[in-house]
Structures are given as structure tokens and as C-alpha cells.
Amino acid sequence: MNLAEVGNLVGDLARAQMLTALLDGRALTAGELAWCAGIMPQTASSHLAKLQGAGLLAMEKQGRHRYFRLSSPTVAAMLESMQVVCAVDAPRRIRPESRMDRDLRMARSCYDHLAGVLGVSLADALTDRGAVDLAADGGVVTPVGRKILAEFGIDVDQLSQQKRCFCRPCLDWSERRHHIAGALGKGLSDRLFDLGWVERIRDSRVIRVTPEGRRGLKKTFAIDHPA
Amino acid sequence: MNLAEVGNLVGDLARAQMLTALLDGRALTAGELAWCAGIMPQTASSHLAKLQGAGLLAMEKQGRHRYFRLSSPTVAAMLESMQVVCAVDAPRRIRPESRMDRDLRMARSCYDHLAGVLGVSLADALTDRGAVDLAADGGVVTPVGRKILAEFGIDVDQLSQQKRCFCRPCLDWSERRHHIAGALGKGLSDRLFDLGWVERIRDSRVIRVTPEGRRGLKKTFAIDHPA
DNA sequence: GGAACACTTCGACCGACGCCGAAGCGTGCC
DNA sequence: GGCACGCTTCGGCGTCGGTCGAAGTGTTCC
Numbered sequence: 001m002n003l004a005e006v007g008n009l010v011g012d013l014a015r016a017q018m019l020t021a022l023l024d025g026r027a028l029t030a031g032e033l034a035w036c037a038g039i040m041p042q043t044a045s046s047h048l049a050k051l052q053g054a055g056l057l058a059m060e061k062q063g064r065h066r067y068f069r070l071s072s073p074t075v076a077a078m079l080e081s082m083q084v085v086c087a088v089d090a091p092r093r094i095r096p097e098s099r100m101d102r103d104l105r106m107a108r109s110c111y112d113h114l115a116g117v118l119g120v121s122l123a124d125a126l127t128d129r130g131a132v133d134l135a136a137d138g139g140v141v142t143p144v145g146r147k148i149l150a151e152f153g154i155d156v157d158q159l160s161q162q163k164r165c166f167c168r169p170c171l172d173w174s175e176r177r178h179h180i181a182g183a184l185g186k187g188l189s190d191r192l193f194d195l196g197w198v199e200r201i202r203d204s205r206v207i208r209v210t211p212e213g214r215r216g217l218k219k220t221f222a223i224d225h226p227a
Numbered sequence: 228m229n230l231a232e233v234g235n236l237v238g239d240l241a242r243a244q245m246l247t248a249l250l251d252g253r254a255l256t257a258g259e260l261a262w263c264a265g266i267m268p269q270t271a272s273s274h275l276a277k278l279q280g281a282g283l284l285a286m287e288k289q290g291r292h293r294y295f296r297l298s299s300p301t302v303a304a305m306l307e308s309m310q311v312v313c314a315v316d317a318p319r320r321i322r323p324e325s326r327m328d329r330d331l332r333m334a335r336s337c338y339d340h341l342a343g344v345l346g347v348s349l350a351d352a353l354t355d356r357g358a359v360d361l362a363a364d365g366g367v368v369t370p371v372g373r374k375i376l377a378e379f380g381i382d383v384d385q386l387s388q389q390k391r392c393f394c395r396p397c398l399d400w401s402e403r404r405h406h407i408a409g410a411l412g413k414g415l416s417d418r419l420f421d422l423g424w425v426e427r428i429r430d431s432r433v434i435r436v437t438p439e440g441r442r443g444l445k446k447t448f449a450i451d452h453p454a
Numbered sequence: 455g456g457a458a459c460a461c462t463t464c465g466a467c468c469g470a471c472g473c474c475g476a477a478g479c480g481t482g483c484c
Numbered sequence: 485g486g487c488a489c490g491c492t493t494c495g496g497c498g499t500c501g502g503t504c505g506a507a508g509t510g511t512t513c514c
Contacts, residue, residue, distance in 0.1 A: 001313045003247060003306065007237030012502075016231035030461060040504060045462055047502090056312070064460045064511040078308040079230065085283070085305045086228045135390030138409075163362030165392045165409075182365075182392075239472075257491060270473060272492050291481040291490050456514090463508070471500085478493070484486090 001054065009054055010082065014039050015047050019056070019070070019079055024109050024205040027060065027069035076111050080170065106226065107198065107207040110170060113185030114192070118209065118225060122188060123169075123179045125221040132167065134178060139167035141184065152220060153191055159183045228281065236281055237309065241266050242274045246283070246297070246306055251336045251432040254287065254296035303338050307397065333453065334425065334434040337397060340412030341419070345436065345452060349415060350396075350406045352448040359394065361405060366394035368411065379447060380418055386410045 010016055014037040021028060021036040028036070034044030048068055051057040058071040070076050107118035114122065126132045131145030141149065146156045160166045162183045170181035180188060192198045197213025200206075209217070209225050217223040237243055241264040248255060248263040255263070261271030275295055278284040285298040297303050334345035341349065353359045358372030368376065373383045387393045389410045397408035407415060419425045424440025427433075436444070436452050444450040 002240075002243065003309055003313060004238055004240040004243035006309050006313055007234050007239070007243060009238070010234030011231055011236070011238035012234070013229075013231040014502080016229065016234060020230060034461095039502090041461065042463080042505085043503060049462085066461070074308075074312055078305075078312045081301075081305040081308045082230055082233050085301055086230060086233055133390055138389070138391035138393065140388060140390060161367060162365070163360055163367060164365035165395055166365065168392055241472080258489095261491095266472090267474060268491065269475085269493080273472085276492085293491070457512105458514100459510105459512080461509085461511100464506085466505095467503085469500105469502090471498105473497085473499100475496095476494085479491085481488105481490085483488080 005054065006056075006078075009051060009056060010079070012047070013037075014043070015051060018044070018047065018051070018068075022057070022068065022070050023076060023079055023111070025070065025076070025111055026205075027067040029065045029067055031065075033068060073111070080111070084170075103201075103206045104204075107209060108205040109189070109200070109207055110179070110181070113170070113179070113181050113189045114198075114207065115170070115179050116207075118198075118207070118223075119179030121217075121223045121225065122221065125223055126180070132180070132184070134167075134169045134180070138165065139169060139180070139182075139184075141167065153195075154184075154187050156184075159187045232281065233283075233305075236278060236283060237306070239274070240264075241270065242278060245271070245274065245278070245295075249284070249295065249297050250303060250306055250338065252297065252303070252338055253432075254294040256292045256294055258292075260295060300338070307338070311397075330428075330433045331431075334436060335432040336416070336427070336434055337406070337408070340397070340406070340408050340416045341425075341434065342397070342406050343434075345425075345434070345450075346406030348444075348450045348452065349448065352450055353407070359407070359411070361394075361396045361407070365392070366396060366407070366409075366411075368394065380422075381411075381414050383411075386414045 010019060017037040018033045021033060030044055030048055031041060033048065034041045037044060037047070048057065048059075052059050052068070055071055056075050057068045060067045060069075105116055107114065107116045109115065110119065113119070123132075123134065126145065126148075127134060129144070129148065130142055131148045133140050133142060141156050149156050160183065165182040167180060167184040168182040169178035170185070179185070192213065195213070195216065196210060197216050198207050198209050201208055214225055214227070217225050237246060244264040245260045248260060257271055257275055258268060260275065261268045264271060264274070275284065275286075279286050279295070282298055283302050284295045287294045287296075297306075332343055334341065334343045336342065337346065340346070350359075350361065353372065353375075354361060356371070356375065357369055358375045360367050360369060368383050376383050387410065392409040394407060394411040395409040396405035397412070406412070419440065422440070422443065423437060424443050425434050425436050428435055441452055441454070444452050
């Protein structure tokens with residue numbers, strides 16, 4: 001397998017839509033993916049066979065359904081980096097407002113961390129008070145930030161010992177700005193779930209901010225998250 | 228611009244070969260790129276126009292030559308992550324031995340750090356003596372490693388304060404194993420150049436290990452780099 | 455057993471795109 | 485000026501692959 005083959009696999013609109021739908025790590029049935037891509041089941045079937053054959057997708061049978069998911073975080077990372085290039089190359093364009101995915105824009109999961117307006121606001125808040133310092137290729141937590149995060153219930157030392165990139169800016173495709181990924185991003189996300197400030201919406205990447213979370217975000221980070 | 232468009236751009240063999248040739252950050256002329264891709268200049272011209280139009284490549288006129296390079300490290304990162312997926316998906320295959328790119332396999336630059344047998348050996352040496360601990364998504368330097376690297380002339384604290392990913396495993400496409408990227412990868416590379424242990428070959432990604440470097444690598448890291 | 459359902463396989467159609475030859479444009483060298 | 489050179493534009497050719505209808509396989513439910 002070479003670069004061109006991988007590019008080709010992603011380079012079809014229908015397949016790209018399927019992959020995007022799978023980007024949050026959930027597994028979807030062939031039918032659902034066909035619907036996502038706006039094509040007939042038999043067409044989807046051939047696409048899925050290609051993606052699976054190339055090892056981008058993993059499949060699991062369950063009764064008469066076939067569930068597909070991204071085969072590894074490596075694939076998710078690749079798609080993410082491709083989306084970043086998309087967003088960077090088209091920095092200024094009229095934002096196509098769509099009612100339907102307003103919720104998705106507000107807050108969603110991006111593999112294992114938070115994205116959307118919420119994710120970006122959180123990154124902004126931490127940057128504004130000098131807690132983290134983000135650059136193109138990574139980021140650091142300042143001594144001040146260490147203290148702020150500790151008060152919020154996040155042990156930076158423990159996170160930084162994980163064998164993964166500690167802090168990484170991840171370009172948000174809806175907001176065209178960065179949110180925080182890496183161990184810190186996951187840590188923040190986990191903490192918000194633990195506190196009950198946010199919760200997942202079934203069968204969706206959408207994340208709901210609870211009333212309690214709205215109060216907490218306002219008080220702790222001065223974030224006014226829209227209802 | 229969307230995911231599929233980017234995929235499509237990379238998804239052509241000729242374009243993929245051009246992009247790969249540009250992956251070390253150098254700028255090449257349209258003619259050189261045509262040669263790399265094994266196509267006629269007029270065909271290359273249309274490919275390059277597409278890549279440039281999409282913002283993946285930047286162009287600079289110089290006399291009657293046109294120099295093309297990757298427009299940003301973001302693009303390089305994307306290509307790298309795509310190559311990783313290529314390599315992961317095809318883990319075991321008969322290695323196609325080619326005399327021509329033996330040098331390239333032995334040691335080369337990968338954007339801003341070292342790759343090839345040399346890069347992998349270095350990563351192995353550091354891992355073996357417990358200096359670094361690499362995982363799928365990142366890596367850490369142990370206290371022991373901090374000491375080893377300090378003796379070698381690398382200030383880990385300074386590197387870790389850079390606003391980029393500190394240590395990241397980068398899958399080596401020729402060796403199918405990891406070498407070290409990120410700030411640490413660049414730090415190692417810089418140090419080897421400063422010591423005069425390695426040097427660039429003009430107009431190529433190939434890196435030559437000097438006799439002095441061969442001795443040094445053997446003594447310091449117990450690496451027997453082939454001549 | 456039979457019907458509904460999820461999905462796959464096969465075959466035919468057709469549009470998109472990569473390819474090169476020929477010709478045109480701008481630059482540098484003698 | 486004249487020629488060589490690097491590159492681009494244009495036009496026609498060929499092929500590859502995405503598309504869907506029809507038919508087939510396997511599963512669930514009654």
C-alpha cells in the first residue's frame with residue numbers, strides 16, 4: 001500500500017463522508033453509512049469492502065447487521081490531519097449556516113477530547129489566563145496553569161507521564177480555530193464528564209452541556225455557553 | 228475544500244510521488260518533479276497547478292524555473308500521517324530490495340529529524356538503555372535518559388519547553404519501525420549535525436554519516452552504522 | 455415454512471480524469 | 485536577433501472507477 005492508494009480511498013466523496021461519520025470512534029452499520037453518504041446500499045457495500053480491504057476499517061458482524069468502525073486511532077489521526085489541511089487552505093469563506101448541525105457545532109467529541117464552540121472556548125479560556133501556551137505543533141502548561149488545573153481537579157504531572165503527546169492543538173473544522181487535544185485534551189474532557197457538566201447524546205457525536213455544567217463553566221472559566 | 232478533495236489530490240500516483248519527493252522540505256523545479264513522477268512535463272504541469280491551486284504547494288519563480296515546495300508543515304504532517312497508515316496496514320511484505328535507494332534507506336532527513344536505519348537505530352539505542360519510552364501516540368524521557376542526553380549535549384528541559392510536541396514516534400516507511408520525531412527528534416538531529424557526525428548530500432534527502440560520526444555513534448550509542 | 459430485512463455480488467452504463475503530442479509563451483545565453 | 489530551454493495551454497484519446505438495477509445470500513421474526 002502506498003500514499004496514492006490511501007489518498008484514493010479517502011478521495012471519493014461517498015467514502016470521505018463515511019469516514020467522517022466514523023471519526024468519533026463509534027461503529028455504524030453499513031446501512032447507516034450508506035445513508036450518511038447519500039448512496040444506495042449496494043454502492044456503499046463496495047466502498048466499505050474497499051476501505052476494509054485496505055485496513056482502514058474494521059468490521060464486526062452482529063446478527064444481520066455489519067458494524068464498521070475505524071480500524072485504529074492511527075486512521076483517525078490521519079483523517080484529522082487531512083481535515084486540518086482542508087481548513088487551513090480555505091481560511092476565509094462564508095460560513096454555511098445550517099440549522100441541522102448547530103448542536104454539532106456547539107459541542108461534540110473529537111475522538112477522545114472536546115471540540116466545537118465548547119472545545120474552542122475552553123482552549124481560549126486557558127490560553128487567556130496564561131494557563132496553557134499553544135503553538136502550531138504542540139503546547140505547554142505554565143506553572144500558573146498547573147495550579148489552575150489542579151484546582152479544577154486535573155493532575156498535570158500524571159497526565160504528562162502518559163506515553164502520548166501531552167498537549168496538541170487540534171484545528172476545529174467548524175470553528176476554524178484550535179481546541180486542545182492530546183493527554184491534556186482527554187484529561188479536560190474526562191473531568192467535565194466526571195463532574196456531570198457534559199453528557200453524550202445517544203447515537204451522535206453531539207455533547208450536551210448540563211445546566212450544572214453551564215453554571216460551572218461560567219464560574220470557573222468565565223465561559224458563557226449558549227443553551 | 229473538503230476531505231475528499233484533499234484525498235483526491237494525494238490519490239493520484241504521480242501527484243503522490245511529487246509530494247513524497249517534497250516531503251523533506253526542499254523546493255524542486257517542475258521538471259525535477261516530473262522526472263520524480265515519471266511523467267511528461269506537460270502532465271506534471273497540470274498536476275502541479277492543481278496542487279498549488281488547492282494550497283498544498285507553494286511556488287516561487289526563479290528565472291525560467293519554477294520551484295515548488297510544500298506550502299506548510301501542516302501539509303507535511305498530513306502526508307506523514309498518511310504514510311503511517313500505509314505502513315501500518317501492510318506490516319508484513321517482502322521488502323523490495325532496490326540498490327538505487329539504499330542510501331536513502333540507510334539515513335535520510337524526515338522534515339526536521341532523522342529517519343532510515345540511522346533514525347531507527349538511534350530510537351532503539353535510546354529505548355534499549357531506558358532513556359526514552361515510546362508508545363503509540365507519544366513518548367517520554369526518563370530521568371536516566373535526561374542524564375544520558377545531557378552528557379550527549381542535549382538539554383531536555385529546554386527542548387520540552389518548546390511549543391511543539393516534545394517526543395513523538397514517527398513510523399519509518401522504509402524500516403517499518405519507529406524513529407523519534409518532535410522537539411527531541413529535531414534536537415537529536417541538530418546535535419548530530421553540530422558534532423559533524425552527519426552531513427547532508429546536496430539535492431537529496433540522503434544523509435551521510437561521516438567517519439567521525441561512525442566512531443562516535445559506536446562509542447556513544449553502540450550503533451554500528453554500515454558504511 | 456415464509457416473509458421481511460440487511461447486505462452482497464454481478465453487470466452495464468457513463469462521466470471524469472490522467473495521459474501525451476503539438477503548439478505557444480517567457481526567460482536566459484551566445 | 486536567434487536559438488535553446490523550462491514550462492504551460494489545448495485538444496483528443498483511452499481507461500478507470502463510481503453508480504444503480506437486478507438478483508442472490510444469510511439472518512431474524514412470526
